[in-house]
Amino acid sequence: GAGVSQTPSNKVTEKGKYVELRCDPISGHTALYWYRQSLGQGPEFLIYFQGTGAADDSGLPNDRFFAVRPEGSVSTLKIQRTERGDSAVYLCASSRDSGEGSYEQYFGPGTRLTVT
Amino acid sequence: GDSVTQMEGPVTLSEEAFLTINCTYTATGYPSLFWYVQYPGEGLQLLLKATKADDKGSNKGFEATYRKETTSFHLEKGSVQVSDSAVYFCALNDNFNKFYFGSGTKLNVKP
Numbered sequence: 073g074a075g076v077s078q079t080p081s082n083k084v085t086e087k088g089k090y091v092e093l094r095c096d097p098i099s100g101h102t103a104l105y106w107y108r109q110s111l112g113q114g115p116e117f118l119i120y121f122q123g124t125g126a127a128d129d130s131g132l133p134n135d136r137f138f139a140v141r142p143e144g145s146v147s148t149l150k151i152q153r154t155e156r157g158d159s160a161v162y163l164c165a166s167s168r169d170s171g172e173g174s175y176e177q178y179f180g181p182g183t184r185l186t187v188t
Numbered sequence: 189g190d191s192v193t194q195m196e197g198p199v200t201l202s203e204e205a206f207l208t209i210n211c212t213y214t215a216t217g218y219p220s221l222f223w224y225v226q227y228p229g230e231g232l233q234l235l236l237k238a239t240k241a242d243d244k245g246s247n248k249g250f251e252a253t254y255r256k257e258t259t260s261f262h263l264e265k266g267s268v269q270v271s272d273s274a275v276y277f278c279a280l281n282d283n284f285n286k287f288y289f290g291s292g293t294k295l296n297v298k299p
Contacts, residue, residue: 076231103285114192114277114289115232128286163232177287179224179232 074098076180078164084186085154093149093183097166104147105177106139107163115163121147122169154187161185190215194278194290201268201297209263209293211252211278219280221245221254221261224289226275235263235276273297 077096085091097104103122107115117131124144132138136154141147151158161184165177195210213219223235223245236245241256250265261278278290 105285105287107287107289112291114279114291115287117286117288120285122285128284130286165232176234176237178234181231 076164076166076178078162078180078183080183081181082184082186084188086188087154087156089154091151091154091185093151093162093185095147095149095164095166095180097145097147097164098168098178099145101166101168101178102144103167103169104141105165105167106147106149107165109161109163109182111160118149151185154185156187159185159187190219190280190282190286190288192278192280192288192290194276194293197275197292197294199293199295201295203270203297203299204267205297207263207265207268207272207295209276209278209295211261211263211290213259213261213278213280213288215259215280215282217282219282221252222279222281222287223250223252223261223263224277224279226277226292228274232277268295268297270297270299 079094106118109115119139120128121141136152139149161182163182164180167177191214220239222237224232225235236247238245238254244253252263275292275294277292
């Protein structure tokens with residue numbers, strides 16, 4: 073079946089602009105995660121949704137970052153007043169609650185954001 | 189807080205060589221442990237996992253054993269292939285749906 077998809081695959085924006093990044097999770101997956109991956113680093117947790125609600129947003133770096141998942145499926149990561157330091161690959165992942173405490177995540181291909 | 193540390197790369201091996209990529213973790217509870225792989229031009233994929241101490245995860249000839257006494261989850265493969273060239277990430281889940289990833293180890297396998 074279809075995997076996790078993310079759009080756009082690449083986004084170039086000017087400093088100070090607003091951007092939205094979209095994630096379509098695997099159908100039926102209730103959990104959705106956003107990560108940020110800088111060059112040469114592993115994914116850094118940003119936010120986790122269970123259904124429509126943000127169960128843990130402790131990884132969002134500041135209040136310029138916000139994410140929504142209004143219908144419990146598609147999610148949008150929103151970044152206001154972008155800064156050059158926001159340049160990274162933004163990854164989305166989804167999972168089905170296995171009930172075993174070992175949640176296997178399926179990752180999308182990512183959106184590469186470049187702030188000029 | 190919880191964290192994962194893995195050996196820096198790149199690791200360069202000849203085909204059929206033995207592979208070890210070290211991973212140690214710090215966690216307050218009893219996490220689940222994972223290895224993810226990222227092949228060139230592709231997204232992250234789960235390679236293997238272990239949910240409790242002494243569990244061994246295995247897949248595609250790779251193995252890792254959850255060692256609570258040494259807080260380690262080292263990745264091993266007895267005979268690597270050129271197709272194993274990729275970046276490998278060790279990760280832990282704190283069982284509250286938060287994941288922590290290591291910085292990744294790039295593996296280059298030469299024919």
